[in-house]
Amino acid sequence: MAARKLIFGLTAARRASSRAPVLLRASPLLEASTSASHTTAAATKPSGGSPWALLFSSRVFSSTPPAQQSAGDVPAPSAVDHKLIMPEDKFHKLADDTIHDLLEKLEEYGDSQQMDGFDIDYGNQVLTLRLGDLGTYVVNKQTPNRQIWLSSPVSGPARFDWDAATDSWIYRRTGVNLMRLLEKEIGELCGTPVDLS
Helix, strand or coil: CHHHHHHHHHHHHHHHHHHHHHHHHHCHHHHHCCHHHHHHHHHCCCCCCCHHHHHHHCCCCCCCCCCCCCCCCCCCCCCCCCCCCCCHHHHHHHHHHHHHHHHHHHHHHHHHCCCCCEEEEEECCEEEEEEHHHCEEEEEEECCCCEEEEEECCCEEEEEEEECCCCEEEECCCCEEHHHHHHHHHHHHHCCCCCCC
16 A cells, blocks of 8 residues: 555655646746846755745745845835824714714704604714605714715715815715715705705
8 A cells, every 4th residue: 555655645746747847838837936036046056956845945936026125224114104194083083973963953954854764873983864765874984994884875985085275075986075975965855955064
């Protein structure tokens, strides 16, 4: 039994080594690697010339060159510059004021509407506006991102950032103002203009 395993292992190893040059030449990652990696691979080619040893002893299969940093270099900035993020307490004040203002104005608007299913609820820092069969709006704050998130039955999800220049919450992708968007959509759905400013 042991002899059979040994023979099978040797046969499998021969098959793998005979296919290795084909696999290495056919690899798209090798074609995408940098010439510096090829130079490094040639300089560090192990004795014996086994393709598998070459593959695992170099960075030939890497599609990106290694980062070069000398001792005097300053590390690259992180993806998020934490100095530019609004302080958490300021964010909470702005977001809470906005959501509470929305709550008050939408309650007043709802009292003036004779609509079945109009309901507004605020709990766990989430404002939910139900417009019966017309859909449901959800407004909540996202502290880690310093954003107010909106889920709309008309325009879908959106993430609003505070814009100090305009003193309002702006969706950066479209440039739309949170209050203007809600005024437009709710007014069109209910058939009566609403003033949220």
